Amino acid sequence: MRYLPLSDTDRGEMLARIGVKSVDDLFADIPKDKLLKNLIDLPRRKGEMEVERILSRMASRNVSASSVPFFVGAGAYKHHVPATVDHLIQRSEFLTSYTPYQPEIAQGTLQYLFEFQTQVAALTGMEVANASMYDGSTGTGEAVLMAHRVTKRRKAVLSGGLHPHYVDVVKTLSDMASDDVVTLAPDVSATEDLLAQIDDSVSCVVVQTPDVFGNVRDLKPIAEKTRQHGALLIAVFTEAVSLGLVQSPGSQGADIVVGEGQSIGNALNFGGPYVGLFAAKSKYIRQMPGRLCGETVDADGNRGFVLTLSTREQHIRRDKATSNICTNSGLCTLAFTIHMTLLGEAGLTRLARINHANAVKLADRLAGVKDVEVLNKTFFNEFTVKLAKPAADVVEQLAEKGVLGGVPVSRLLPGAGLDNLLLVASTEVNTDDDRAAFVAALKEVL
Amino acid sequence: MLNRQGRPSAPQAHGVSDPAAGMGDEAARLQGDASKAGGAAGSHPTFTGNKALAQIEPLIFEIGHTETTGVDLDEPDAFKPRLGGLERKDAIGLPGLSEPEAMRHYVRLSQMNYGIDTGLFPLGSCTMKHNARLNERMARLPGFSDVHPLQPVSTVKGALELMSELARYLVTLTNMTTVALSPKAGAHGELCGMMAIKAAIEARGEGKTRTVVLVPDSAHGTNPATAALIGFTVKPVPAREDGWVHVEDVKKLLGPDVAAIMLTNPNTCGLFENQVAEIAKAIHDAGAYFYCDGANFNAIVGKAKPGDLGVDAMHINLHKTFSTPHGGGGPGSGPVVLSARLAPYAPVPFVTVTDGGEPTLVEHEEDAAEKPFGRMTAFHGQMGMYVRALSYMLSHGSDGMKQASEDAVLNANYIRASLADLFSQPFGDKPCMHEVLFDDTWLKDTGVTTLDFAKAMIDEGYHPMTMYFPLVVHGAMLIEPTESESKASLDLFIATLRDLAMAAKKGDKDRFVGAPYHAPRRRLDETRAARTPVLKWTPPAPVAEAAE
Incomplete structure (x- = not known):
């Protein structure tokens, strides 16, 4: 096993120094009937390639934020992180x-x-x-x-x-x-x-x-x-x-x-x-x-x-x-x-202005879509829109069209009677193309 | 300072001339710090105070400027803000660095740190084992790292699959009924487990009467802190001369007022609680629950299952047992495995698997079939740590995990056997689990304390062991080598400790009481830090003002 440096020779010499016959003598305080005799019923060791294959397959079943027009927020935000x-x-x-x-x-x-x-x-x-x-x-x-x-x-x-x-x-x-x-x-x-x-x-x-x-x-x-x-x-x-x-x-x-x-x-x-x-x-x-x-x-x-x-x-x-x-x-x-040190005050304040500007642009574009109402008087980079139908369905349909369009309020507050509300976030990662794709998909769905 | 700007350094003894003359106030002050460090090095002080690769690094507030930025962003076109007149008008005071300056700043800081990759890190109870970089690479796959916790469930099937697979591994390794993955660290996991116990007790209508939690004196401080946080009264179980908790001591404290015991097993003295089955039975007979602090689970993975020992709840530190990096103090991850008696109370959110189907995410109490006690954290817990831990488990397999436990225990006992003639063991010469505990009896009359001894280890290139914990042992030294050390590494470590021990016994006090001599800093004045707390940088007073 690539992570374990001891050889069997090492182990033998070490047991001799300790003065016991087998490693199980060191586990003698575990009640005899509770000490496992066989390996636990899980797969055996794997090399790097095999582990990478298994986990990459799982990862590929998820849609990553960078791969689509992305407007999901509600407590976690997609921002660019410098290399x-x-x-x-x-x-x-x-x-x-x-x-x-x-x-x-x-x-x-x-x-x-x-x-x-x-x-x-x-x-x-x-x-x-x-x-x-x-x-x-x-x-x-x-x-x-x-x-x-x-x-x-x-x-x-x-x-x-x-x-x-x-x-x-x-x-x-x-x-x-x-x-x-x-x-x-x-x-x-x-x-x-x-x-x-x-x-x-x-x-x-x-x-x-x-x-x-x-x-x-x-x-x-x-x-x-x-x-x-x-x-x-x-x-x-x-x-x-x-x-x-x-x-x-x-x-x-x-x-x-x-x-x-x-x-x-x-x-x-x-x-x-x-x-x-x-x-x-x-x-x-x-x-x-x-x-x-x-x-x-x-x-x-x-x-x-x-x-x-x-x-x-x-x-x-x-x-x-x-x-x-x-x-x-x-x-x-x-x-x-x-x-934060890379940004400094100049970079942080500009980043914040870009976020706000992008959200304002998006809000203005969404407000022009039939059956969409932007509810906020004030906002920074996220706002609430009211749709003509349940937001949870809309978000699923948008996802099918390759747009992750926000968080339905009903996902956070089920049963609160706010099913038609959608939280939409926009950060510096969003482009004009992203906004256009969102608006186009939303028009089709609504 | 000056040679960083490309000028030749002036390797003169300080006091002979004043090379700092003419520098700005800030530079002169930094120079002052530096020259003292140079002086301590002995006969060859440097102009900068640097010692070749050992570089002195000022704070970002001393080298950065608010107008500097290391991120290129374009100013947006003019637009009408919608902030309702709540725009910030004042300056923040955040300095920036360009990218090359930032890179150098943090690389230099890193060079003042000791990590597992630097050398043996025998910090007992903390399990500083190798952090495989495969796990880092896997956690950074965009399908895991670049996924939002609230994006549509249909777009995160792989994330739920990973959580469900991790849960299966944890439940199988422990023979428990279910696992609450979301707790953010070990102490948070303890809180989760104790909340499940409290919820179960309240469901039985005994919330008002069962208010006592038994905690052995040797427990981690988080145990009593956790119990007290949610309103339990803590009653200590006294320490015994053999290092074990005795069932008769527990029985004496049991009654209708006892909600639970919080028992660490293997315990903090490095011993497996040999009466654990009897203790579990006594606890259950009294209508209470058995919380096991699983901090030391790494000693017994693949050797015994906590569920077989009568445990009702146990947190697992993924950052210890399954080697997700400690990262200088986090992030941790503390999933809690639960017995059938507590499983119904597991908090939201969680992932369930119905026969043969895809894993389902349950996010709200009203959507759960059982009786979740509430919510521990905003989202699904430490996904980044789940990936790393599963990567570790897949790599090791059932055979590798068992071997890792055995090697960890073997390494600790090898150190014990190799030092037993010089060091004193508080509970007699008997096998330990993954860590070996010594006390300071053997240092009596040497004038050297456990702390001094530890600081001398730093000069020898080792991170010290855990000191003064557990509290039940005087001058405790808790050594945990982990399975990641080779025999050659252990042999040098043992030889070093033997050399230090003989020096201490011979009366070579200087080597200890002034140590460390070779670290980036000498001993730091912790009393001063606590008496007059300086918790952030403030601009230095102008010279004229300071002179008054």
Whole structure:
């Protein structure tokens, strides 16, 4: 077996040194009747070619985003990732290293985490950011728990514009922890009255912008009211590129900002691995979940970086920890920070303008199609359209014509009576030809 | 600094002249850092502070500019924004680098890291085994990497097939009923398993009364943190002098208030829990569930099946047992296998296979035949890790996976037997599983601590073993060589540890207490980092202001 260096001669010599007759003598603590005598009923070893053949066949049964006009979003976005990013994250020293517990030989990881934290803090307009969460949805669940620790209250109010899967993740965690959650009805037009929900019993209000229907929301009035009642505003985003063009949540008064970082540096990957971004006001730092990297000096006085404030964490505090999180999204964090460094402010803001421009062009073209109504007054790179028939059927028919035309709202919210609504996203990858193909296919289908 | 710009370096001793004179403030400050590093090297300091291949690299904020970009994009034609007046008006403060600058920055950073590909990485409990590049190539096939989690199901049949095949492998290897694939990492898997247990208990109407979870003192910190996160009270199972959890200790704690035990097996002391069957029976007799922390499943794949041992739920760290890369701290992946008693509560989304048919995706609780407890994450979990793990399993096969477990255990015992005369074993001289645990009794009166010893290993070119864990052993040193090491590699490692041990016992303290001497950094001041946290870069104060 190509991955196992020991020869049978080696094994024999080693058993002799240990002083046992067979390797099973080393497994003597397994109850005799539970020690497997035969091989498990699965295929035997395979060479590289054969494995590649099997997995390539499976992969070929999927339609990849780059192969068709592609307009699917709703929490994960198709963006162009520079070749440099994927090359660098595959460097052995990044790919095969561990969580940087030995900082003297992990300064590479620690320095990019420090740079990542600085980038995320700047992007969100917050004072501090951590070294990442698993993804945006789990980060949102953790943000709610953090708000409960800060406010010593246990009731979260979730906007009807929050991604329904994020709502489900928060509700699952809150139900299990016996915390209260108030979920507002799906809010397609961003007209819900969140302010009416905020009183002195509320720990936090969770608002997504741009929201799941694409609306860009003004957080300032919500921030004002939460502040008056001693509650926290948790601002959520699922499209990190939007932060290049839209006012940052921090500048609008958010207390915690959490979101999905997949858009920058990371592939779609059928939903994971992604990278959760998590930032907050610095006064809450000791209640934050996740790893934090901090600057210090070494014994020679040289600048260096270490994981710090670990007294919040599970390996020290055990059942009193701020979170159970251990591993985060190291390599996805690296992909994010490399892509962000390549973009820089000039590149990010231009990328965001291109995304917005492409979405505006698409919205204008779709609005001209009979039986299609664009519902959004505001949007960044995704918006909701109303069709004359169920969007789920339309999307299937579009797929048959080689266009992946968006996400039916009914896929996220079955039974909500929103079956004719379709979420459509457009990024820098879309061309005029893509838009023309979408419009033509849609006309045929409707 | 200067020779990067093409000028000759000036290899003079610092203090003799001031080559930094005339540099900008930023350059001078970087130079200051560099010169100290050069001084520490001893008799041949360099002008730059670099030491040949060991390059000092500033932060992107010190070398980049907000107007620089390494990505060529065309500005869009003029259009009317639809942002409702919420356009960003302030600058963000994100520096950019051109592509060659970025490449060099990150390559230099990488050269300050130790990875499995660099050398032996005996980090106990973490399983730093070889990461095959075939798995990376497979995960990057566009049919897997460039597929959206919400595109029509008819366009992702291969993705569902892969998930269903991975599930079949995991269920077969463990003899369990089903698997929840979606948890994002080991700790997330623990949370998923404990949520399934809580849901099962609530379904029995005992949610208010069964509130205690038993956790041995030797457990990973994630176990008690997970149980506490969803409202359980944690009760410790005391450590024993032989390193095993004893069934009578568990029985003493059992009662109608106990929901579950969280037991790591093989345990964190490197031992297989030899009373696991009796413990499982006692737990079940008391109406509780057996959660197994599967972090160490890699020791027994193909040798024993957790389902045969009475386990109700166990997470599997794909990034350990099935060698998906650790990536400097993630991404992980923590699927949870479940027994028939817990299978109905598995969270959405999941893939099911009806007889002979195509795998079907179930995304909503109301579409499920059973009683899912909810949702762990936005999408389908770590698809990229599923591909890598299945690629590993297909490559190894049932014979290779069994051999890998045996070799991992053999390697650990070879180290144990080769160091037993010099190092002290807390639980006596007996076989271990895939990792061997020593304590620091043998270092008594040497003035050298476990930490010092570990840092001296860095100078010898090794990543240290896990230190001070498990907590039940004083000055613990947990060594896990994995199956990826050759005998020659182990022999050199053993010889090195023996040499270090004899030096420590001989009183050569300097080699340890100041170590590492040869790493990119000397020991770092962690107290300072925690007392005055600096968690992001801030622009340096102007010189005039700083002087006040």
